[in-house]
Amino acid sequence: MNFFLLGYMGSGKSYIGKELAKVSKHQFLDLDREIEEREGLSISEIFDKNGEIYFRKAERKLLEEVLNSGDSRVISLGGGTPCYGDNLEIIKKNENSTTIYLKLKVENLTERLFKEKDHRPLISHLKDKEKLEEFIRKHLFERGFYYNQSEHIINCDNKSKEDLVTEIIDKLG
Template sequence: MKIFLIGYMGSGKSHIGKRLAERIEQEFIDFDEEIEKMENSRISEIFRQKGEIYFRKLERKVLERMLKLDQQAVISLGGGTPCYGDNMELIKNSDDVVSFYLKLNVQTLTERLQAEKEHRPVISHLENEEKLEEFIRKHLFERGFYYNQSDHIINCDSKISEEIIEMIQQKLG
């Protein structure tokens, strides 16, 4: 089985994914790192040099490769991956995949992302926290349709990593 962690940027997909994979003794795959390896370039550079459409097509190729893996793994997807084309349908229709949406409120995401804005190409241009919050609110509204199709929704507000991992493990059985 492959475990896909879905959620907005800054929701903790990579952080939780690494620890969950250790706990259940599976490989951890960071989707964004796979894209960077494939292109031999940082995601911010791919966006800047080749644009978002190129990036989304690349994302689809990597998603298809992840779904064909013959091994168990915990995979943290990119924040936008489930929201483009029919990527979420592809994930949902895969027999050996279970998906978890790591859900956080707008305020928590804004706090987390404000601190790392420069490293996030999609939000690096936003001048202040108010603009960032507005952007996140709009994005979450648009992406919620896709995120909420996950097999399980884990409300991560006010929870530490350990609690989130335990909740995921309970759902896995």
């Protein structure tokens, strides 16, 4: 079984995913990190050098590899992965996959991301919390349609890593 973690940047997909993989004895795969490793470039460098369409094609190719591999994994998707093309549909149609949306309030995402915005190219240009919050609200409005199609929605606000992993495992049965 593949467990796909969806959510906005800063929602904890990689952080929670690693722990969930450990506890469930699955492999862990961070889709963005794997693309970076294969390309030898950071995501922002891939966008700058080759463009978003190139990145989305690489992302789709890797997603198809994962779905066809037969391995059991916890997969952290990029924040935009389920929102492009029919990526979410092919995940949902795969009988060995389940989707989990790690949901946080905008205010909590803003607090988390403001501390690390200099390391996130998509938001590094936003100089104050108000602009960042506005940016996140707009993105979540656009992406919410996709995220909310997940089989499991986990409210991550004010919960420890351990509590979240336990809640996810309980939901998965």
